[in-house]
Amino acid sequence: MKRIKVNLDKQSSLSHEICIGHTILDRIGLVIAKGNLANRYTVITDSNVSALYGEEILGVLREVNLKADLIEFPAGEVSKNMDTVLTITRELINRGVDRSSALIALGGGVTGDITGFVSSIYMRSIPYIQVPTTLLAQVDSGIGGKTGIDLPEGKNLLGTFSQPRAIFIDLRFLETLPDDEFINGLSEVVKYGIIDDVELFTLLEGKSDAIRDRDPDILQTIVERSCKIKKGIVEIDEKDIGVRRFLNFGHTIGHAIEAASGYTVTHGNAVSMGMIATARISEKMKYLPSDDRVRIQQLVRAAGLADHVPTSISTEEIISKTRTDKKKEGDSIHFVLLKKIGTPFTNGSVEEALIRETIEELKK
Numbered sequence: 016m017k018r019i020k021v022n023l024d025k026q027s028s029l030s031h032e033i034c035i036g037h038t039i040l041d042r043i044g045l046v047i048a049k050g051n052l053a054n055r056y057t058v059i060t061d062s063n064v065s066a067l068y069g070e071e072i073l074g075v076l077r078e079v080n081l082k083a084d085l086i087e088f089p090a091g092e093v094s095k096n097m098d099t100v101l102t103i104t105r106e107l108i109n110r111g112v113d114r115s116s117a118l119i120a121l122g123g124g125v126t127g128d129i130t131g132f133v134s135s136i137y138m139r140s141i142p143y144i145q146v147p148t149t150l151l152a153q154v155d156s157g158i159g160g161k162t163g164i165d166l167p168e169g170k171n172l173l174g175t176f177s178q179p180r181a182i183f184i185d186l187r188f189l190e191t192l193p194d195d196e197f198i199n200g201l202s203e204v205v206k207y208g209i210i211d212d213v214e215l216f217t218l219l220e221g222k223s224d225a226i227r228d229r230d231p232d233i234l235q236t237i238v239e240r241s242c243k244i245k246k247g248i249v250e251i252d253e254k255d256i257g258v259r260r261f262l263n264f265g266h267t268i269g270h271a272i273e274a275a276s277g278y279t280v281t282h283g284n285a286v287s288m289g290m291i292a293t294a295r296i297s298e299k300m301k302y303l304p305s306d307d308r309v310r311i312q313q314l315v316r317a318a319g320l321a322d323h324v325p326t327s328i329s330t331e332e333i334i335s336k337t338r339t340d341k342k343k344e345g346d347s348i349h350f351v352l353l354k355k356i357g358t359p360f361t362n363g364s365v366e367e368a369l370i371r372e373t374i375e376e377l378k379k
């Protein structure tokens with residue numbers, strides 16, 4: 016089991032460890048017991064993950080004499096709302112969960128975001144631990160302490176920054192992950208290569224077949240590397256006011272495509288289209304060399320991610336959704352553009368006409 020330290024505010028208990036390995040779930044009980052974080056642990060998970068791993072995690076915790084129980088909610092982004100938060104909160108109260116307790120998020124991004132949010136407001140906050148089970152949660156959403164829920168007006172509009180006390184990444188979970196979920200995470204791994212790590216980018220180019228086949232060794236390498244990149248960015252800019260914004264590369268147009276498609280395009284594929292569009296915009300604005308744009312497009316394709324925007328999605332609808340992106344500041348959208356692979360920067364003056372032209376080209 017590899018351990019990576021996330022170094023945050025030294026004055027408080029924000030710093031924590033990411034433990035990564037294959038088949039490590041059986042060992043997390045011991046690590047949690049040693050950490051002596053709480054008197055009891057409530058696992059929060061969705062109906063899918065509960066059926067696969069719910070009993071197993073409870074067994075692991077009880078084996079080392081930890082008091083543990085589990086609360087399950089219906090799987091899916093539709094559950095990421097205030098109703099679920101209130102249902103979980105009332106259940107915690109009914110079961111006598113108090114300030115000496117901790118929560119454990121067992122699941123993907125939705126579970127992590129809801130559990131982190133509940134833990135940050137329940138009885139003015141109790142600790143939580145992340146056990147991410149999807150590739151997206153293992154390389155991205157499970158790290159960095161962003162929590163939140165959706166409102167009818169938009170995604171993640173209510174939330175907090177609240178760091179987990181530990182993160183346990185068991186690569187075994189990736190074996191049962193549906194393809195769409197795998198792709199959601201893979202597009203974020205490609206993004207890390209593009210914005211931060213040319214070596215990772217080159218590795219992904221050389222190993223795209225093994226990655227698509229979910230070879231355990233290559234998965235371990237790319238998950239570990241991605242975690243190191245994400246934690247490095249969070250250490251510098253925990254509250255998302257500076258370099259953390261680079262993590263939004265491809266997401267402004269990606270989120271707009273996802274929303275304009277009525278969420279029929281997966282997040283991973285939408286982000287991949289967004290990354291290609293943004294690379295093209297960077298090239299057209301004379302920042303990014305054409306060779307780099309071609310490499311990005313080829314890697315997205317080789318990784319099995321989407322490189323074209325479906326003609327059925329209205330370009331005007333995509334443009335209109337970019338205007339409501341929550342990363343907007345005042346009237347300008349701060350795009351993350353590229354100077355070369357590994358060198359991103361933000362730019363507030365991308366013309367709408369250029370976005371329109373680029374999306375039209377990606378439909379051909």
Ligand code: GLY
Nearest residue numbers: 155159161259262
């Ligand atoms: N997923 C973007 C961030 O954590 O900042």
